[in-house]
Amino acid sequence: MKTLLNTPLLAALLLAGTFAGCEKAGPEVAPAPSRTDLLTEKDWKLAAETVSPAFPTEEGELITDVFAYMPECDRDDLMHFDRAKTCALREGASQCASGPQQFAGTWAFEADDTILRTNLQTLGASSFNVLRLSETTLQLKGIRTIDGVDYTYVYTYAKQ
Template identity: 35%
Template sequence: MKHLFRLFIVLLCVGTFSACKKDNDKPKSKTDLLTAKNWRLSAAVGTLTSGSTSYSQDFFADMEPCQKDDFEKYSTDKTVTYDQGPTKCDDTASDPQMQKASWNFEADETKLTVSEIGGGDSYTVDLAELNSTTMVQKYSEKDVDPDTGKDVTVTYTFTYTAF
């Protein structure tokens, strides 16, 4: 019986130590994180700041359900596909289910630029956060309030959830 107990302990130790592996996986690149999954908008907030006064509005709360199920798929070939999801808001032939654009990182992968294919409109956002579950994009505009003459900044924050 002692021999069986010792054999059990030896096998347990061998199994325990051989099951352990070093956790030296390299962190994923931003391209890997961006292209690994689909991204769905989960929050959209606009904040207007003038001097020490701020006002925020939750744009996501005002969106229609058919807009909230839309998603984006970034691919390693530098294209992004915008998909209207299972529920389209306008179910006509002139409103395609999917549209493509191109994307690129700028400024040491801290900015994301998306451009219409064929040289149309483009926009650049700051990547405030990008990990395996969440992407936060920020975009700011500066302007002058025509009523007060004061400088105002409008910052849009878009939070996406991976799925």
Template identity: 35%
Template sequence: MNTFLRASLLLLVCFSCKEETPAPTKTELLTGRPWKWVGGAVTPAFDVFSNGNLSNGEYWSQAPKCWQDDIRVFTTAGKFTHEEGATKCNVADPQIYAQGTWQFDASEKVVKINDSALGEQMWEIQELTATTLKVVEVYQEKGKTYTFNYSFTR
């Protein structure tokens, strides 16, 4: 009986101890797989599409189809690309629309992107999970400040 009790206790201890999987780091969440652009909003009104028409609030539903399949890729080496999806606005456009580098700020709450097309961007992370990325960018032009909200998914 004593041996049976010891063996049972040993089995119970061995099988009840499971190694916890550590939560992924923010770098691991951001990198690894492409992010598809799925939403956008701006305040105050801004000419998002460079067509003379101002958009205020959600603009993504009016975005050209060629924008709606674009992806962003962040690598662990600090590289960034903005790539065309299957649909291009101009068939002659390169597949990689813009490229550059990225890095987190010290708090890992802001992603600093140096982009070959748009220059420096600062994305404040609102949500970052394995499948969702939501950021806010504050942009200044001609003395006005605009707030852009971008949503991405995997």
């Protein structure tokens, strides 16, 4: 009787088992950027601002598109966040005639990076729900109570 060690079938099986455990190393996948990585080191420019329910203007018109009613010199302002947890709101290219050219402050993420808190000089402290944060877009939601009415604002920024 022939032993199994002498059969070509066993040799083929052993050889196949040797190579089955080897895989080609694929390209290393970089870890996804953190929310802090996405937020910091670049400027953000406001691209849209809406409010719900509609907010009355001084003329009595009800508006939901706040951005359309903003002065041009406020539409191009830039918000900057850095890793040291400081931030600044700076005038853009079309500067408003009066007022400071920059508001300095601090920022922090809370609740697993789903809430962004800011505290800017003279503008005060604010808290925003982070609706979207990507390589190109920052979308925040905040609530302001004015004359007993809760207004929900959604701010959409584009990375510059």
